[in-house]
Amino acid sequence: MNEVFAAIESPETDAFISSESSLRRMFLKLESNPSVRQLVRALQGGEIQPEIVLSRMGKLASRTIDFRFRNPSDTALAAYLYAIAVATQDSLYLACRIALVALNTWLSKRIVEGIIGKWSNDYTSSTQYFALPPEYGLKPGVFQGRQFADTFNDFIQIPATFSEKPNLFCSQDSSQ
Amino acid sequence: MPSHLDRYVIGLGSTQDPKRLALQTKCRWDIPNAPLLARSPAEMKTAYAIHKKEHLTLRLRSMRSEYNCVGLVFGSRRTAVDIEDVLKIFADDGYRSISNDEAQNGDVVLYETRKGPAHVGVLWDRLDPLLKIPVVLSQWGLDGEYFHAIEDVNDEWRYRISIWTERLIHP
Numbered sequence: 524m525n526e527v528f529a530a531i532e533s534p535e536t537d538a539f540i541s542s543e544s545s546l547r548r549m550f551l552k553l554e555s556n557p558s559v560r561q562l563v564r565a566l567q568g569g570e571i572q573p574e575i576v577l578s579r580m581g582k583l584a585s586r587t588i589d590f591r592f593r594n595p596s597d598t599a600l601a602a603y604l605y606a607i608a609v610a611t612q613d614s615l616y617l618a619c620r621i622a623l624v625a626l627n628t629w630l631s632k633r634i635v636e637g638i639i640g641k642w643s644n645d646y647t648s649s650t651q652y653f654a655l656p657p658e659y660g661l662k663p664g665v666f667q668g669r670q671f672a673d674t675f676n677d678f679i680q681i682p683a684t685f686s687e688k689p690n691l692f693c694s695q696d697s698s699q
Numbered sequence: 700m701p702s703h704l705d706r707y708v709i710g711l712g713s714t715q716d717p718k719r720l721a722l723q724t725k726c727r728w729d730i731p732n733a734p735l736l737a738r739s740p741a742e743m744k745t746a747y748a749i750h751k752k753e754h755l756t757l758r759l760r761s762m763r764s765e766y767n768c769v770g771l772v773f774g775s776r777r778t779a780v781d782i783e784d785v786l787k788i789f790a791d792d793g794y795r796s797i798s799n800d801e802a803q804n805g806d807v808v809l810y811e812t813r814k815g816p817a818h819v820g821v822l823w824d825r826l827d828p829l830l831k832i833p834v835v836l837s838q839w840g841l842d843g844e845y846f847h848a849i850e851d852v853n854d855e856w857r858y859r860i861s862i863w864t865e866r867l868i869h870p
Binding site: 534538539543545548589591592 | 735736737738739742745746749750764767768769779781782783814817818819838839840841842853
């Protein structure tokens with residue numbers, strides 16, 4: 524599996540996913556990436572334990588970064604998070620926590636948002652625009668009893684008013 | 700990808716987003732947008748080297764990464780806008796699709812996959828004197844801004860390539 528991990532963390536994977544121009548496009552690229560698919564299969568088949576992936580995530584998330592720039596491990600963290608969300612949700616809570624520890628990330632935070640959005644209906648943020656597909660929906664009880672939303676808010680400090688959907692039609696803007 | 704995922708915003712980008720820049724179409728539609736975190740110079744150099752290996756006509760213009768392709772064309776390189784919004788922007792701003800013969804430098808090139816818009820760029824040279832083919836200037840996601848032959852892009856993006864213009868010419 525080391526080759527798979529190396530491929531997921533490689534600059535090539537980062538470059539190919541980052542060349543896309545929306546969260547949706549990046550997500551599609553992530554979904555179709557051969558190494559990510561291989562990792563999902565290995566997790567589903569029990570060839571690899573989620574703890575190994577969590578450990579890789581932990582190493583990436585705790586790396587020292589240059590705060591002026593996006594976290595260079597963002598894409599890899601997003602890929603691991605996605606693989607765990609799809610393959611085995613037993614470790615999903617921990618995976619989200621680890622992903623949120625990494626600073627200056629973007630893609631992995633959006634995926635955490637998607638996961639939390641699915642879980643918490645009263646969570647008001649741009650989560651409303653991004654949810655993991657239903658087939659990846661959370662198993663009941665994955666986050667039961669967890670104080671996850673508070674932790675999440677602590678990390679990214681979303682204002683309480685962050686619930687407005689973007690206007691879709693010109694006519695709606697006349698009121699602004 | 701399920702249909703309920705057809706509406707994404709670059710990160711956040713709504714009118715309540717403090718990072719959002721005031722950006723509207725001619726119809727005063729607030730375009731969801733947000734400038735992105737810059738990537739490190741080392742990452743940008745690596746990304747360029749990786750893409751250059753696969754796309755021989757690629758020529759670097761800039762290694763900035765705070766904007767994406769739509770941000771280059773419609774946001775003056777200040778911010779990132781979801782590619783899914785480009786058709787709405789075209790409609791609001793009076794763009795129309797034209798044939799290759801009608802194309803002029805400065806028109807907008809739209810790349811689509813089977814699932815919809817994937818990339819936009821500016822037609823830089825209708826007929827490059829060296830390459831003898833049209834050359835486009837575009838920002839490749841967060842990987843940098845490049846000149847490239849019109850068809851020298853990611854395979855997926857080449858499903859449909861169309862040229863759009865807002866030009867108005869009075870007879």
